[in-house]
Amino acid sequence: MYIMHYPIIPRPNKLIERKGFFILNEETCVKTSQECTKFVSYLKELVETPTGFTIDINSRDKVENTIEFLLNKNLALEKEGYHLNITEDKIVIKARESVGLFYGMQTLRQLLPPEIESNSPIEDIEWKIPCVSIEDYPRFKWRGHMLDVCRHFFGVDVVKKTLNLMALQKLNVFHWHLTEDQGWRIEIKKYPKLTDIGSKRADTQLKHSRSRKFRGKPHGGFYTQEEIREIVEYAKKRFITVVPEIEIPGHSQAAIAAYPELTCFGDNFEVASTFGVKKIIYCPGKDEVFKFWKDVLTEVMNLFPSEVIHIGGDEVPKDRWQECPDCQKLIKEKNLKNEEDLQVYVTNTMASFLAENGRRLMGWNEILDEGLEPNAICHYWAHSEKEVLKHIKMGRDMVNSKNKFTYLNYGYKGMPLEKVYSFDPVLEGLEGEELKHVLGLETPLWTEWIPDQKTLEFQAFPRIMALAEISWTSKENRDYTSFFQRLQAFEKRLDYLKVNYANEEERNPSLIARIRKLIRGK
Known part of the structure; x- marks a missing residue:
């Protein structure tokens, strides 16, 4: 019944x-x-x-x-x-x-x-x-979905459909990943070359990060400030807060392609056509780089009323900082121990700048450090859960996007629906007042290997629905059998909404297929 x-x-x-x-x-x-x-x-x-x-x-x-x-x-x-x-x-x-x-x-x-x-x-x-x-009523106040529009660009209509489907599931935070090595997607009036040059790449790598196969054509696109205001207002009407992500200091090759003076040695690079972590990053040893960041974030804050501004902060290779006289000079001047401390200095400087403007910094868990600004939000995705747990116990807020359960770009063989539904964003070992620092969860959808809307929806649905239930429904009221049966009844609604979802066999591949995948390491 x-x-x-x-x-x-x-x-x-x-x-x-x-x-x-x-x-x-x-x-x-x-x-x-x-x-x-x-x-x-x-x-x-x-x-x-x-x-x-x-x-x-x-x-x-x-x-x-x-x-x-x-x-x-x-x-x-x-x-x-x-x-x-x-x-x-x-x-x-x-x-x-x-x-x-x-x-x-x-x-x-x-x-x-x-x-x-x-x-x-x-x-x-x-x-x-x-x-x-x-x-x-909801279990968590942060019930988010992240869309990477940098590796592959998706237009305003796709973003609006995403927001509509989020609203149906009572998701309330749209984390918009707008800058990357492979493309800069937000118009910044003060730095027009960010989109004139940084929004376009010559080609796109196919299949995997070691592949030598390419699509054979350019890829590009960006959102005008007018379009961004339109989307922010569209989201607001659906009680969704749009949180922009502007990567600092890594994942920045597209910006550096536009403005080479932002990197340590001023050398020229193209917007990346391959995927994976790049060593071409901003140079914090130059005053003009901090000015650039603050100028960009000022325009971003004028577009996005969100209290939280995400600065990424993940996957920052520091090879060039070790060789850079400007970076080494700043490390010495600020009495920093090393290049890791230099990133903490960068993060804290940007956190202070955002705080002066009534905003709050958020970054992936690589920003964590005992010297990190206490009000900065940790966005957990991978690596040391013990480190994240320690910081929560110290009073730091956290949003959980543990990759093995929430990364919607992962294949269904390694992350089937039933596994996703088993996720709990509260880290083991938290209790009492510590629980309030778990703000909620978020479902990232990275798009290196997602070139079109059909694939985008297939990767998201129905796993995003499972994570929406985890973020809203109390743990004692959750039951996978009930969810699975409700999902079966819900599929007709998805059909009318023209959502390309994974069917029953695709979203829970057989155990044998999953074991074969693990053995092959694919």
């Missing part, structure tokens, strides 16, 4: 089954206050095309067949929580904040037949919504 009538993903934390159905028809009307009108518009946009109904608003004398939105600041709910009560006569969504009403709407949407996602009229269907009482 539960799975048949309530195929909701992520699973609500409190659900009481009721008998009967609410029937959405041409007589249905919406009752709401002025402050909730945007949710009425969202509902109308969702239902009017597939149903052919015109939803009436605020029929005062109407008491049956109504949908009501209520905001009540005094409700005993968390900020993102909601109540959804459906009887045969009425649907009521209550929340303390607007975001809660929005998430209640997403649950109501999933209770409608999947045909509701159609962008053309559907005939001969009864729009039945099962009666239910739901009280729901």
